[in-house]
Amino acid sequence: MELKLSPAEQAFAADVRTFIRDNLPPDIAGRVRRGEHLGKDDHMRWQQILGRHGWHAFTWPQEHGGPGWSVVQRYLFEVISAEMDCPIIQPFGPRMAGPVIYTFGTPEQKERFLPGIRQSTVWWCQGYSEPQSGSDLASLATRADDAGDHYVVNGQKIWTSYAHHADWMFCLVRTAREERPQQGISFLLIDMTSPGITVKPILMLEGTHSFNAVFFDNVRVPKNNRIGEEGRGWTYAKFLLEHERVDNAAIGVTKQALSQVKAIAAAERDGDTPLIDDPLFQAKLIAVEAQLMSLEMAALRVLSQVASGASPGPVSSLLKIRGTEVAQRISELGMEATAYYALPYQPGLIAGQSNEEPIGPDYAVTAANNYFWRRCMSIYGGSNEIQRNIIAKAMLGL
């Protein structure tokens, strides 16, 4: 057992650092560092740079055009990317649509869709949640009626992240009513430019726009855009959910967030004392760092098991729960560090679309915003309550 990196792993890490240093546009890095709400262009520019280098679909095996990295390499790539202020790679294409397509898709589907994901020329979104089926995903009601060579889709999705940027959606629809709600669900790929699709923004509590409601009014979807068999969509969706939870631990991003809060606390003065030397604030920072260290080790242990061929299983729920809680806690400390400067609300600066002067210190502009925004982490991707149900049932047999 050995925590240290092997020479090959060290060389890999050095490569990643060099590539990012030479290729990450400084304006994008600045926006990430300041915690601004990134635009579509910011994401696409960086993802296409990675795509041209073969690193956008960095979790993919070589046979599908990925780099075929080991779990340790993937981990290093994520942590270094976060450390160096890269935008998070949007998961909808390379982490979600991609693996489903290359695992369950037809050769034609692979040929048609995988290159755009690898190159990040196409923005994908995820059509899962519906107004009446929050955590109870299987109760979805969006209907796809058989019309010969195509389906006619009617219904509504909600909480669809970045649907307003998206070219394509992978989507769960009901093609039949069966006894168990999990049956009769199919997995469709839908062109977002199809007639009959309306995207309406849902503003978040802190004022930004990430989520949407998507309405389907007699939308025609060719049957060859269906993944796998009709009625077996739940299987493909479940395959994804487990992988998503491991990702949700998001160790790299959280470590970077902690460094930033430490930097804020070093800059803030309480009287003549830097806040980071205030015993109580310091204690909270150290307590959360201790928890983050455990979490990182837990994630590495899971990766190590995955590398030996085991499925992550319900432990991924555990990482999702704690990963989101720790990230939220860090954002809370960041807000607390700014004292009264948590109050000013400067949406133009938060969106990076204004040159106005910050009211308080630079780092305070997004501090409260970031805290508010992160409350959604324990809700999305299957709420933390649902994750606890999963652990109770699948892992503990309760």
Next chain:
Amino acid sequence: MELKLSPAEQAFAADVRTFIRDNLPPDIAGRVRRGEHLGKDDHMRWQQILGRHGWHAFTWPQEHGGPGWSVVQRYLFEVISAEMDCPIIQPFGPRMAGPVIYTFGTPEQKERFLPGIRQSTVWWCQGYSEPQSGSDLASLATRADDAGDHYVVNGQKIWTSYAHHADWMFCLVRTAREERPQQGISFLLIDMTSPGITVKPILMLEGTHSFNAVFFDNVRVPKNNRIGEEGRGWTYAKFLLEHERVDNAAIGVTKQALSQVKAIAAAERDGDTPLIDDPLFQAKLIAVEAQLMSLEMAALRVLSQVASGASPGPVSSLLKIRGTEVAQRISELGMEATAYYALPYQPGLIAGQSNEEPIGPDYAVTAANNYFWRRCMSIYGGSNEIQRNIIAKAMLGL
């Protein structure tokens, strides 16, 4: 609205202080202050002193021989008693058996049992819990079979506090099997010297003896020892439980416990700094004091409502939950304050039955013990989980 005491209340408080100062035996006060496990004699001596003064049954109305105090007076008496290191008055007679007897008993029962409770010449215990009915009290199985002028009782009670000291038990037994488990329960008063009763000690995790198992093997109980109607015992038991929960907030004792932990923290040195000046320990003390201040105000609000004739209702569950949690937290800080001196285990000193030298500082002898013991507070009197169920159902309609 006014928090300050009226002149009459101030005069009352002064009376209480004077009486305790003049009458509390110093050896007993010392044992209370040191957190030792008190013996029967300690309790009885003090309770009989109070009884002779008419203050043992201090919550009783004058018509039953109590002092007829207002809720504020009762509260002051409890807080001052705790502050001055009086033993806690054992509730089984004056707070439990007494009110049930004077509310539901016959004139003969009142005449027979109330004087011994007022004078504290008789030790009572509570026969509720059974091995298969923990928090689910109504599922009790101890049977009382009708045998003409008496019942024949068979079965087992458990967690019976101080049954080994007790002269009498008030006891729930099953006199009939009905559809709802709450039906068919009767409330009996049982002479603990009756043939067929066996009391077996259950040692607590910290080594002291408070709890017992009580076995009934064909115990004869005269029918005129039954309270109220046959089969309606559940009604009388429920009447008690609500009152018990308000008592369980135990503000006075908890405030005194906090003072003692502060005194320990002032005496402990970390390097040259008293522990009470250590920012982290201090912060924990202040945080729990803030919570205790809220709790006291909440208890006063409930008392104020009770004084205006309202029933405490489910709010008493809330006081029980938080009152026990706060008391546990304070005991945890007391243990933490003693660092390595939490380790030595000196049962003779804890029981006040030894003159050996304490290994560490005096105050460390009972510190860990006290923490261990107090874990039972969130379990007894209806576990805090059951209290949450009660609030959810009765107060929130969930």
Next chain:
Amino acid sequence: MDLEYSTEQSLLRDSVERFVRDDYAFQARQKILANGGFSAPHWTTFAELGWLGIPFAEEDGGFGGSAVDLAVIMEGVGRGLVLEPFLPTIMAGGLIAAAASSAQKQAWLTPLIAGECKLAVAFAEPQSRYDLADCTTRAAATGAGWRLEGRKCVVVGGKIADAFIVVARTSGDRRDRTGLSLFLVPADADGLTVRRYDTNDGQGAADLELAGVALGPDALLGPDGAALDPLERAVDGATAAVAAEAVGAMAALCDATLAYLKVRKQFGKPLGSNQALQHRMVDMVIALEEARSAALAASLSMTEDDAAARSRAISLAKIEIGRTATKVGQEAVQLHGAMGVTDELDVGHYFKRLTIIATSFGNADWHIRRVAALDAATRRSAPEQPAPGRTAA
């Protein structure tokens, strides 16, 4: 001891609740927010209902109410997420009532009570965090009065205040406890730049740049150099007031969450049938009751003559308010699921206001330090209490 509302207090509570219910439903509130966070008709209503005069003495034209009366209104302010700068104005009025000459009262307090002017207190500075004595803004006596130089920040209510009470130093150094004075500064004073801005909780605030602001001799409020005590009292009073406001907001969140748990269905049954969520709802309600008790303790402590005892009680209460506001706010959002993190539901707005309350007038850490400092001072002046050991018996 008596912890029941008087008849007058019950009537006041009813009138506040009626206003919030009838005139301050969430949609109406959002409209006011979109219009800059202030409704002139509402302000007139506040004056007409007497709210703006509640805490002031009858001889000053007020109603001689107590901190508990103010808390009754503030609980409604919290329940309705009221945006108008009620508390900043009352807080400024309190300083005027405590320190001003009768001419100054006539000039400022009378119109304030009549609803004709809105004030705000400028105490914080960019470097000060929560330390009221950490003041670098300076006021120098000139022949004709005073001249102010410096910067004040995050003046809540400052977005629409007609005038400010500015804390400035007439002597001493940054963080000295003496040498602070209060000045009445009209928003349109020469040399004063007011940067008005929105805040995360919708209340609106301003930063002030004072570049040689020239004021007459009557701008000085109270004795020169002795402002810290009344300022601490005013901030303690405002802390008790936001504690009550937080109770109102938490009560609204508990109601909303409980209703949602009963109505929203998942997996074919109401969310509220999940015992895990029931227990969390119970913990929210317990926190609300603790907050209510803490807020009451805070208001009642404002009659305390001993400033140290008052500040200690206020700090303990604020620690509790911080803890409970954070817990109730976070849990209400979480139990509402995705709806809870949207702008369109009121839940997120309550959450944001509670977050800001927790961080205002000192966060929990700051109040812990204040209690610790007060206790250390007490220990130094009092004989040591014996530890509860054998030898002390």
Next chain:
Amino acid sequence: MDLEYSTEQSLLRDSVERFVRDDYAFQARQKILANGGFSAPHWTTFAELGWLGIPFAEEDGGFGGSAVDLAVIMEGVGRGLVLEPFLPTIMAGGLIAAAASSAQKQAWLTPLIAGECKLAVAFAEPQSRYDLADCTTRAAATGAGWRLEGRKCVVVGGKIADAFIVVARTSGDRRDRTGLSLFLVPADADGLTVRRYDTNDGQGAADLELAGVALGPDALLGPDGAALDPLERAVDGATAAVAAEAVGAMAALCDATLAYLKVRKQFGKPLGSNQALQHRMVDMVIALEEARSAALAASLSMTEDDAAARSRAISLAKIEIGRTATKVGQEAVQLHGAMGVTDELDVGHYFKRLTIIATSFGNADWHIRRVAALDAATRRSAPEQPAPGRTAA
């Protein structure tokens, strides 16, 4: 990077688990406790299985194992609530291995590995709390060797130790980081009074009174006055070891609680069908996994060359162990209801041991302060990191 057990480690784990299962069931353990907390046959078994030699170099007669190997054993020690002073002896052996001459090794380490002597390290003093440098026990050089005066307290394992490694000051003042030395002191040395006593967790301890204890020159272990570094390393190693022990105890509590929830019926259904209890059981399991990760991080950090980095990782891990041990212990007791607070069930005994672990080798507050001090030293020596603001972009 590689986080899988080696084949040898898997075998070791199996052998430890077998011993605990077959020879250390709770009733057997209680019998050992009643007999003074030590079973000579078990000690022989430890020696035969090689556990007493695990962390020592092969040239010293050990097996050259790592901190991870030791952790594998300690997890079993925790699962079985093993009473014999395994860790105190190993910890003392580590100091000998690190500092002793080859003659001293022959005299002490060889019999230790063979199971012929039990040692304990006497570092704490009545006033020291967790500060290893806070040492007032003095050792003065005499013509014939050394003379020790002072008092050591709560020497875990001291109840049945054959000899002690005593930390004493050969120069400097209380709390100086230099001037500490290590001495081998047989339990029957003249002038040494050993007060042996039971502890709340059953491990047994002793206080030492050293009244002019005269020792030969070969009693000094390692260089005069330079003991703090190896002592800190030994305590860090012991901290990693009790972290693993805590994991074993927490795992046992999780297993017991889960089994109880499945078996115990209330209101006509298993306790475990209550969702509120399910979620709390899940939180216990999450805490266990966090503890397991923290303990692993601690063991792996023992190969770290930089003492500050090692200590920092150990402290972070101990903070986590403290938090999780408290949580799992308290919750296991609570979910067992009244059974959980009795002496007859194993749950209370695990809880007590976990409580003591949380308070041993520094509690959470102490380790937070240690990390803070290490970080402050780093900040002083490193250029300031820019805050993540606009201007720094």
